[in-house]
Amino acid sequence: MIAVASLIVLIAVIAFSAVTKKNAGVVGLVAAYIFSIVAAKCGTEINVSKVVTGNWPTSVFFIVLATTFLFGIATLNGTTQALSKNIVCLARGNAKILPVIFFLFGAIISAAGAGGLIVAVIMPIALFVAVENGISVLMMSLVTMGGIMVGGLSPLAINGIVAQQLSVENNIIGESLSGYLPLWGAYATAMTLFSIGAYFLLGGLHPKKMENAATPHFTGFDKNQTLTLAAILVVLIGVIFFGQNIGLISFACAGVLLMLGAVDQKKAIAAVPWSTIILICGMSVLISVVNTCGGIAFLSDGLENIIGERTAQPIMMVLGGLMGAVSSGTGVVMPTLIPLSAELSQTLGISSISIVIGVIVGTNGVVISPLSTVGGICVGCAPESVDKDKLYNQLLLAAVSFIVMSVVLSFIGVFRIFG
Template sequence: MNLSIISLIVLVIVVAIGFIKKVNLGFLSIGVAFFLGTVGGMSAKDIAAGFSSSMFVTLVGVTFLFGMASNNGTLELFSKKIVALVGKHTVLIPILMFFLSAFISAIGPGHIAAGILMTTFAMYLAFEMDINPMATALYAKLGANAGCASVLSLTGVLAKNLSEPLGYSGFGLHLFLSTLLSGFIFTLVVYVIYKGYKVKADNPLKLSEIPKFNRDQWLTIIAIIVMVICCIGFKLDTGLFAFAAAAVLILLGAVDEKKAIKGIPWGTLVFICGVGVLINVIDTLGGITMISDFLTGFMNEHTATPILAATSGILSWVSSTTGVVMPTLFPIAADVCKTFGGANYVEIISAITATSFAAAISPLSTGGAIIMSSYSAARETTNEELNKMFKTLFLLSVANVLLNVLLSALGVFKLGGLFY
């Protein structure tokens, strides 16, 4: 058995251990990568090269800044003010929750932070306004997933860092719009299933009853706006600018530095970068090339996108989109494009990303788990209710994956070739 096959078997075992034992795959991956790389004749320097320091700095900077915005109440108060704008027109709340979550996710926090914030907010809001809590939380989580591929957010940063070494760049807007479109289409499906057009709240939020932004919150909002303008408009480094903005807020006494540091998802960051180390070793040993050769053996330029989309959805049910699916499938997408001249890398990675996030509302993933935990935290819940929620979320996840595979087959993720 050659090393390429062994490396793939190791990857499957690592993912299985993480899924069964609920351990952080990042730490496990780095340890396994060391032994696997050493057996394969790689030096320690070559093994460590898979840890993207630039991506780590970017992710720490962004999560640090938005952890501050969350801790001082800026994001929650902003969300309440936006929801209050609809007044008695509560039929607009489902769509508003989607776009508000997508916006917050897109400007920096990403799907995990924005998902936790907005899903929890949506759940309590639903109980307070006496509307469907499951549906309201789904709108929020789908929005957080849909908006997370912006150039400022974790997923967009990861896509850029994974693709540039493969020779691809300049697709940021396309990837963002593709993921946003995918999420919005399924949100409309959920809207119809749960009859969102009939939503009528007995206790709508009133703007006059919501407190004004204080000094610290206004400073935080200004810092975020300046960062968005500078990073998108002037192409400045997102992570480093986030650190600069955070430093200014700390010096002005607008945020609690210690709480923000504790709020950085260190486990998630090590997860993403650690798996990257293992994927780099597997790629060096020929494992990625072997998977590419296997997949290209029964696909052509027309079926490549839906097949890889379906693969990403299935993988996402048992692993992380940013930690496992994207680092594994992006290099394969590049190999597929080399094999089939008519295949388009940007279309394929857009389908991979969107479909993987489509699966992320499953209760086996972070998204579905957030919805269930928020529901349990907001009210006393029986085991029967939890089991019903588990089944419903998983079936919705399957439906969402199938929808995205269909969209992939129809060429929707090309977006008419307008953005690349």
């Protein structure tokens, strides 16, 4: 009963916030506190005094804080604006291909080893370009994240490394790279199709205005902008080639810029989007309470009880999506579901690769949700002119739409070409 009630509370918080425009993080924290008291009274093992301290997403909090701090500096001293104009120049003034440029750029950088968290560097620029050129912010968010996540499952990026190693350890694929390519190919196909759909459905061919895109010319950088651009490059190089924590290196670079006088310190600190940070972290606390109360397990068990030969792959997509929305895909979901897939393949007598494709697509697809680190950073990176509460809700719906699309693709047999 408590498990079902926790899910009802989660839905109610999302609906209430959407209707009243109140910060969902604030509402979620209040709901998490009150519901945890009720759950404890009903016998659930939950420490009410540690609901926040134990469930506050410290890593996500620091990454969003550090990266928005750095790019807040870039916006204040004009670096983001100049970079935006030069990217438009690269597109030869054609605003229609700007999302495609960011998709490809994100895919290449992520696949080179940066992984999904490189969204913290690419997304602020992409969304600024979107706002300046009348491009749908939601569309640019989805297409840019789509490219980054396609690359994020490469055998050089952390998600891809984990997926490949677990599949090898459970005898699902061989140790050669060729064995892993079908898994990566299936996910890349799903995410690319979703990005293409987002591009066309959300107005990729019809930007609202073209003034900035119609005057392509290179914009020079002044001293402070050059320092800021160098700081961004240091972050990219540090993350891709030296495995540095993106939050720490971003904060360090922002601190150096302040010490060098590249921006006004008070304005830079004031520019940190605290309302967005509360939104992301507050909802994460509520989700953790729902998880502790058995809400996610209730949904997962219900799906497992109806699994069969034809439904195995789509159900694992949904299950991977549900679990991936509330816990680490690399640290929890894939290590849990990929071994389970090996067992199910023997029980059901079907291809283990087919089931694992379901796990990988579902688990890694929901990262576009603002409940995940990547989606949360995307919301945090949005310019001040963007309604972030609206974008938050839109990305939630987009994550659900991705899973629905993937399930449909599974039922019509698209993923059969991969195994």
